[in-house]
Amino acid sequence: MRVLLVEDDLLIGDGVRAGLEQEGYTVEWLENGLDAAAALEAEPFDAMVLDLGLPGLNGKEILRALRERQSVMPVLILTARDTREEKIEGLDLGADDYLVKPFDISELFARLRAIIRRAAGRSWPVISREDLTLDPASHRVMVKEDEIKVSRREFNLLRLLLENQGRVMTRDSLERRLYGWNGDVESNVLEVHVHNLRKKLGNEVIQTVRGVGYMIDKVS
Amino acid sequence: MIRSVTRHLLITQISFLFLVLVVLVTWNYLDSYKEIEGIFDAQLSRSAHTLNSLLSFADEEGYLESLKLSMGSFEEHLMQQDFSHSYDRRIIFQIWQEPGGLLLKSSQAPEFPLTESGQGFVEEILNENSWRVYVFSHPLMRYRFYVGERSDLRREVATKLALRSTLPLFILFPILAFVIWRSIVRALTFINTSAKRIEEEVPENLEPISLEDVPTEVHPLIRALNGLFVKINESYEREKRFSADAAHELRTPLTAIKTQAQVAMREADDNRRQKALENVVKGVDAAAHLAEQLLSLSRLEDHKVVKTDLNLVDLINDCVDYARPLAKEKSLKLKTTFSGKAIVLNANESALWALIRNLLDNAIKYSTDGGEVQILCHAYSQEIHLCVLDTGLGIPELEKERVLERFHRGLGHKEQGSGLGLSIVQRVVEMHGGRLKLANRRDGQPGLRVEVVFPTQLKDTDTDEILPHSSTSEMNNSPLAPSH
Numbered sequence: 001m002r003v004l005l006v007e008d009d010l011l012i013g014d015g016v017r018a019g020l021e022q023e024g025y026t027v028e029w030l031e032n033g034l035d036a037a038a039a040l041e042a043e044p045f046d047a048m049v050l051d052l053g054l055p056g057l058n059g060k061e062i063l064r065a066l067r068e069r070q071s072v073m074p075v076l077i078l079t080a081r082d083t084r085e086e087k088i089e090g091l092d093l094g095a096d097d098y099l100v101k102p103f104d105i106s107e108l109f110a111r112l113r114a115i116i117r118r119a120a121g122r123s124w125p126v127i128s129r130e131d132l133t134l135d136p137a138s139h140r141v142m143v144k145e146d147e148i149k150v151s152r153r154e155f156n157l158l159r160l161l162l163e164n165q166g167r168v169m170t171r172d173s174l175e176r177r178l179y180g181w182n183g184d185v186e187s188n189v190l191e192v193h194v195h196n197l198r199k200k201l202g203n204e205v206i207q208t209v210r211g212v213g214y215m216i217d218k219v220s
Numbered sequence: 221m222i223r224s225v226t227r228h229l230l231i232t233q234i235s236f237l238f239l240v241l242v243v244l245v246t247w248n249y250l251d252s253y254k255e256i257e258g259i260f261d262a263q264l265s266r267s268a269h270t271l272n273s274l275l276s277f278a279d280e281e282g283y284l285e286s287l288k289l290s291m292g293s294f295e296e297h298l299m300q301q302d303f304s305h306s307y308d309r310r311i312i313f314q315i316w317q318e319p320g321g322l323l324l325k326s327s328q329a330p331e332f333p334l335t336e337s338g339q340g341f342v343e344e345i346l347n348e349n350s351w352r353v354y355v356f357s358h359p360l361m362r363y364r365f366y367v368g369e370r371s372d373l374r375r376e377v378a379t380k381l382a383l384r385s386t387l388p389l390f391i392l393f394p395i396l397a398f399v400i401w402r403s404i405v406r407a408l409t410f411i412n413t414s415a416k417r418i419e420e421e422v423p424e425n426l427e428p429i430s431l432e433d434v435p436t437e438v439h440p441l442i443r444a445l446n447g448l449f450v451k452i453n454e455s456y457e458r459e460k461r462f463s464a465d466a467a468h469e470l471r472t473p474l475t476a477i478k479t480q481a482q483v484a485m486r487e488a489d490d491n492r493r494q495k496a497l498e499n500v501v502k503g504v505d506a507a508a509h510l511a512e513q514l515l516s517l518s519r520l521e522d523h524k525v526v527k528t529d530l531n532l533v534d535l536i537n538d539c540v541d542y543a544r545p546l547a548k549e550k551s552l553k554l555k556t557t558f559s560g561k562a563i564v565l566n567a568n569e570s571a572l573w574a575l576i577r578n579l580l581d582n583a584i585k586y587s588t589d590g591g592e593v594q595i596l597c598h599a600y601s602q603e604i605h606l607c608v609l610d611t612g613l614g615i616p617e618l619e620k621e622r623v624l625e626r627f628h629r630g631l632g633h634k635e636q637g638s639g640l641g642l643s644i645v646q647r648v649v650e651m652h653g654g655r656l657k658l659a660n661r662r663d664g665q666p667g668l669r670v671e672v673v674f675p676t677q678l679k680d681t682d683t684d685e686i687l688p689h690s691s692t693s694e695m696n697n698s699p700l701a702p703s704h
Contacts (some may be wrong), residue, residue, distance in 0.1 A: 009475075011473070011503045011506065012472065012475050015483050015499065019479065019482065019483045080472060101472065102474045102477075105478075105479055105482040105486075
């Protein structure tokens with residue numbers, strides 16, 4: 001899961017990034033609105049945590065531009081003003097949820113999970129497909145009653161594919177979402193993760209779409 | 221100083237009224253006495269003439285004898301002659317013959333002449349009483365007439381007359397006093413009602429009080445109050461805006477501290493936890509700095525500002541010393557140029573200190589490592605120019621208007637700040653009637669040029685220092701490697 005964090009305050013940005021990384025997210029942190037707008041045009045993200053008071057281009061303008069492009073990306077806004085107008089305006093511009101500073105980091109995680117889940121069309125907090133269940137809150141993967149031990153990358157890869165059931169995820173998009181633009185990705189690292197997951201879950205779950213990427217089929 | 225308007229008015233009005241009454245009574249008494257004396261004297265002399273006319277038959281045989289016998293009824297007649305109905309006039313008389321001695325006298329008259337005086341009215345003391353005596357003697361006749369009357373009767377009548385004429389006033393006095401008291405109290409009730417209205421209306425909204433239904437005498441007070449309300453409203457609004465801004469801005473470092481602390485709590489890796497904890501400390505520093513800046517800004521909002529003659533050269537040098545460690549971290553040169561040894565400005569010391577510190581801090585913050593910060597201070601005949609030049613990026617055209625806003629933080633730098641620095645600078649400049657100008661450097665180098673102009677009247681002793689004879693000193697040319 002790759003999250004774009006837009007926050008101009010260095011200490012808050014650093015803290016939220018560190019926290020999100022602890023949660024297993026791949027985080028791209030940008031400090032101003034202009035860079036964020038450019039990144040949103042060019043890169044795939046699964047969610048955005050957006051501070052409203054930004055230098056350059058402010059959060060509302062970024063949000064408006066994003067929604068005008070018909071993007072359904074879940075957006076959580078951070079605001080230092082807890083006035084009703086501010087919250088209403090943010091939500092009406094297309095934010096999925098908001099948090100007022102100072103917030104609790106675990107609340108930020110929970111709200112982020114919730115908006116990602118809703119964007120994927122689920123209201124059940126646990127993602128399941130036949131016998132397989134994945135709990136984003138507790139980071140656990142179960143097959144029937146048994147817990148399957150997976151690494152953080154494997155968990156994220158599985159979550160990405162499960163959140164996008166029935167859709168083909170390209171190699172490029174998966175790599176970017178798992179590693180961000182800073183991570184050095186060795187050419188076969190994605191294959192290694194898929195290989196490990198197949199060993200743990202069985203071969204039939206993750207399908208290879210030759211020359212394109214991977215997908216998990218929707219169960220009708 | 222009048223403590224109570226009611227009491228003051230009551231005491232002065234009623235005592236004045238009383239004084240008027242006393243004067244009136246005295247006046248009336250003296251006036252009546254004078255009138256009564258005239259009337260009584262006239263009657264006294266008429267009595268003497270009556271006696272005289274009685275004696276016109278004295279030569280006839282047996283007349284005097286019968287007269288002496290009928291003395292009692294004559295006395296009675298004399299007494300009742302005029303208005304002696306209510307007053308016992310106590311008239312006595314003697315008729316002396318010359319020669320021959322006492323011829324006739326009233327029963328109460330003594331055996332000796334009533335007075336030594338020869339003619340007219342005199343005051344005499346007889347039997348410890350004061351008497352008014354009239355002496356009448358005809359030069360062609362052998363008789364001398366003495367008629368006496370008690371004087372205290374006159375005083376009694378005069379007093380009665382005086383009192384009678386002023387009696388209505390005495391009766392009216394309490395009524396008048398009551399009316400005065402009521403009207404004063406009533407007039408003051410208007411003031412009290414106005415005061416009550418103010419009391420009831422004011423705390424909710426500091427709207428101006430209307431002058432309707434308020435006595436004109438109170439209008440100046442109301443106007444003064446309304447003026448005060450406007451001022452209070454302004455400072456109240458300023459205060460409200462300020463605390464809202466302050467509360468809002470304090471959230472940023474608090475959020476940073478909370479986030480970093482929670483990250484540290486969850487972090488298993490020692491190095492990363494250590495880094496998060498260091499960031500907590502940084503966040504606390506940022507909050508402390510913000511609090512300090514807020515405090516100095518709120519002090520500048522205070523209207524009571526003491527100004528003294530300051531030597532800007534000393535002040536700037538002190539600030540430069542203070543900023544030296546900061547500059548050292550970025551290997552910046554700090555350069556000062558002054559137009560003289562003493563540049564005197566009448567200003568508030570702590571405000572000027574805050575201004576120079578903030579300009580210096582900003583210049584150091586936004587200068588690239590290894591650059592230079594220049595401070596120039598020049599005294600001209602009417603103005604003092606203070607310039608701070610840095611080697612940063614300057615301000616983009618887009619941001620020029622926003623940099624002076626409170627809590628605005630510039631784009632494209634990695635510095636933490638409260639965003640209050642330039643607000644403080646601007647406030648200090650306003651306080652001293654100066655001008656603030658932000659522009660990119662004119663010498664072609666990248667960087668910001670902040671110019672502050674203070675108006676001044678230089679003293680005569682300083683005039684020889686107007687011509688800038690540059691005394692440049694260079695400080696802190698540190699070759700240390702950048703620390704970050």
